[in-house]
Amino acid sequence: MSDGPTITTIAQRAGVSIASVSRVLNGLPTKADTERRVMSAARELGYVPNSAARSLKSRRSNQLGFAMADIGNPVYLAMIREIQPLFKAAGYRLVLHSTNVDEADEIDVLRGLGERYIDGLIMVPLRVTAEHLNMFAAARAPIVIIGSVPEGTPVDNVRTDSRKGVRLAVGHLHALGRRRIGFVNGPVDTVPGAARSAAYAEALPALGLPYDPSLVEVGDFYRTDGARAVARLLEREPDLDALLCANDLIALGALDVLRRAGRRVPQDVAVAGMDDTDLATIAWPALTSVSMGSAERGRAAAELLLDRLDNGRRAPRVVTVEPRLVVRASTTGEETP
Amino acid sequence: MSDGPTITTIAQRAGVSIASVSRVLNGLPTKADTERRVMSAARELGYVPNSAARSLKSRRSNQLGFAMADIGNPVYLAMIREIQPLFKAAGYRLVLHSTNVDEADEIDVLRGLGERYIDGLIMVPLRVTAEHLNMFAAARAPIVIIGSVPEGTPVDNVRTDSRKGVRLAVGHLHALGRRRIGFVNGPVDTVPGAARSAAYAEALPALGLPYDPSLVEVGDFYRTDGARAVARLLEREPDLDALLCANDLIALGALDVLRRAGRRVPQDVAVAGMDDTDLATIAWPALTSVSMGSAERGRAAAELLLDRLDNGRRAPRVVTVEPRLVVRASTTGEETP
Incomplete structure (x- = not known):
């Protein structure tokens, strides 16, 4: 699992005990100086609270995300109707984000993957910018993109014609x-x-x-x-x-x-x-x-994400859904x- | 803050070092026996991973939730259109749950408040059961309910006539x-x-x-x-x-x-x-x-929740919105x- 900073390395950096780091991270009363040193060390080490590691039973949040551009467009509803039952059957609660076609909001949701409140994400970006591509590459949880992405983008992808x-x-x-x-x-x-x-x-x-x-x-x-x-x-x-x-x-x-x-x-x-x-x-x-093929695209995306969670190392896949009149x-x- | 179990009390219960508990909670390699004892102690103590405590900078997740019965009913869309900008202006990302009028799903979302991936929740339950009321009373984050609740329920409430x-x-x-x-x-x-x-x-x-x-x-x-x-x-x-x-x-x-x-x-x-x-x-x-008054109800609920986050100790409030033809x-x- 993660090789990132832990409370042990934070304790070393801060020059305090592991118990002190634990108290700070758990929000318990601590001397102001200790708290400051711990928080500063944690920030320097790029510590990201890892909810996956904290879920004792399963080591995961048991939530998966779906980020859409506009919750007022029922095209996403058709996708959600397929995604939610598949996630539920696999033991995951669905978390929805509507980004209102706001690029900053989309990037923010991608950044949120680092906080591990979800174990994976299906996103339907309306624009794919360089920053999106950077976030895809750096993501700490699996992402499936519905919509076109440049060739070679390291995410599973569902597209239509x-x-x-x-x-x-x-x-x-x-x-x-x-x-x-x-x-x-x-x-x-x-x-x-x-x-x-x-x-x-x-x-x-x-x-x-x-x-x-x-x-x-x-x-x-x-x-x-x-x-x-x-x-x-x-x-x-x-x-x-x-x-x-x-x-x-x-x-x-x-x-x-x-x-x-x-x-x-x-x-x-x-x-x-x-x-x-x-x-x-x-x-x-x-x-x-x-x-x-909104329903088919939703289903394919959910299947790709669940498969990826079981099999993190396989090559990215592209699924194409055919339109019909x-x-x-x-x-x-x-x-x- | 919380008086619940910490890694210190888990370590005592499990008879292992704090560092071992830390390793297990951070998902690092640990002896199988140690891992088992830590997980068992954590479960017995009712340990709930606390993301609020882990967000070092702000001690909060910067997310607020809205749980609705049916994302296919645009009555909720009208609420979301009011809620999302208010949350955004206050620095919060909106997380949506659609529970499909499934009581178990609603209870699960309420239980999820303990995981602190959101700092507060607006919920529109279609049924309010005894279990709902128990969860409201025990909630570890503020809840606003849109819809009728029994007199004296300890949550902020928005209703209509x-x-x-x-x-x-x-x-x-x-x-x-x-x-x-x-x-x-x-x-x-x-x-x-x-x-x-x-x-x-x-x-x-x-x-x-x-x-x-x-x-x-x-x-x-x-x-x-x-x-x-x-x-x-x-x-x-x-x-x-x-x-x-x-x-x-x-x-x-x-x-x-x-x-x-x-x-x-x-x-x-x-x-x-x-x-x-x-x-x-x-x-x-x-x-x-x-x-x-869906829009008004959404706005009132968002305002109550944001106010509650600033002022956790005030008495619960009821806001009633008038219908019109x-x-x-x-x-x-x-x-x-």
């Missing part, structure tokens, strides 16, 4: 006779935003349609931003006859705006979302949406039961 | 001329289920309508259970002209079933939900719903912008 997903949706709208297919994306500096942007630009020429940048609008991955982006797009391109939205929340925003504008869905404008969340069947008309009334006008 | 909420909705449906007002509840052995059941039974006679148990159906607080309960109710009482649903998820299930049955909402059956979640404006027609198309037929 966004390009194929976009291709499926654009192909479906084209097959329905739509030719002015608008695209409403989230920020293109995010992993999903970049992949979807590139995929849309490729998909149209493959069907013999020109790529028209005027049909593309970028907002954020939320309903209100989606609505605003769709409003801008409709004003600029009033003749569009279909909308592909980069997630279901954006698509809900599109339905709001089209309804207010008196455009019928799908007769005037067919609308497709992505992620195939619970929202797709709550919306009216029900949303055609590209399933990016789920057709509903927002493109075909036919009610689904 | 379910009876008034039900009265507002039933009064609204009655004012619209509806006289066969069905009620679809969740389990009546839960805190909200019991309160709503009693409130519905009271509200009708107050309006001069008879209480007819045949108009009441009980399922669970989920969309699919709601749909099944509404289907049973419609079969038994085909002439009902309004439905009050105990939460928005049940109301979504009601909309599904009414649509399939060819009943127009609200012309044939007016539908009202409770909690006024994001789902209310995603549904079509948009749902009239009783806001139980939010009228939308599912009862009035008028579109809301």
Whole structure:
């Protein structure tokens, strides 16, 4: 196990007894001078309180983490519904973090791995920065990343094929006779935003349609931003006859705006979302949406993490989940039961 | 601080040196016999690894918890949106637990407070059992409960007035001329289920309508259970002209079933939900719903917990949030912008 500082090495450094270190670490009354020396020695030695070592029975915290970008997006709910029972069956309690797409929050959660309140982590970062990669490499507990990471990143990884997903949706709208297919994306500096942007630009020429940048609008991955982006797009391109939205929340925003504008869905404008969340069947008309295999991705990530906890030394694995199109009334006008 | 067992008392009990206990607790190689004696002594003494004491700099984990019954119900999302920024501003990371209305899971989270990976907890238990009350009383970190608890329970408490909420909705449906007002509840052995059941039974006679148990159906607080309960109710009482649903998820299930049955909402059956979640404006027609002040409850709970962390000895407080009715198309037929 760890070769890091222990209370023995802290005692040596501080020049006090092991019992004194123990008293300080356990928060018991100690002479101020002793406490100061112990804390200073501990800091110098880079002592990280190790809850894994402190759990006497199992030497672990019995908790595993899942860090998502936005707890308001039910795509993560679909993952959690698969992850939680698998963790529970393996004796782990699930701890959730919602980072609100805040990079500093994500880094903070990764740093928290050093405190060992969880024994491992599944993370869905929307951006993977150099600092993320440093934290992955230095992590003191196993990490599984859902989403694309650079080749050779030393973590288990679950990904999906966004390009194929976009291709499926654009192909479906084209097959329905739509030719002015608008695209409403989230920020293109995010992993999903970049992949979807590139995929849309490729998909149209493959069907013999020109790529028209005027049909593309970028907002954020939320309903209100989606609505605003769709409003801008409709004003600029009033003749569009279909909308592909980069997630279901954006698509809900599109339905709001089209309804207010008196455009019928799908007769005037067919609308497709992505992620195939619970929202797709709550919306009216029900949303055609590209399933990016959220449940499968959650399950695969949980299995990779549990396997890694049993087998810390195996090589990192990549699991890829295939997208599929789920057709509903927002493109075909036919009610689904 | 704690008077509980320390490595000194464990060493005495086990008849080994403090250094040996330290080695075992830090997970370093130790003779099997020594390890066994230390672990056995630790267990007998009820030793709980104390991460607060181990966080040398601050003596705290810098994390606070929020435990909810069902992460799939956006009523909790509304609370989290208020809680997280307040915690963040105070320097705390938010840790989420979803207990799936599993009592054992809730108790496990409460027990986890002893491990000090969080410095305090906001919990929304659906049932408050004797074991919950024991855990509240014995908790080693502050707890705030959202929902009703028995008088005198030694925790800070945020509640709402379910009876008034039900009265507002039933009064609204009655004012619209509806006289066969069905009620679809969740389990009546839960805190909200019991309160709503009693409130519905009271509200009708107050309006001069008879209480007819045949108009009441009980399922669970989920969309699919709601749909099944509404289907049973419609079969038994085909002439009902309004439905009050105990939460928005049940109301979504009601909309599904009414649509399939060819009943127009609200012309044939007016539908009202409770909690006024994001789902209310995603549904079509948009749902009239009783806001139980989720955002306000979340904010009040976070403020109580942060205040308690500064002021551990003050008397427990109760904050009550008033419900209000939010009228939308599912009862009035008028579109809301």
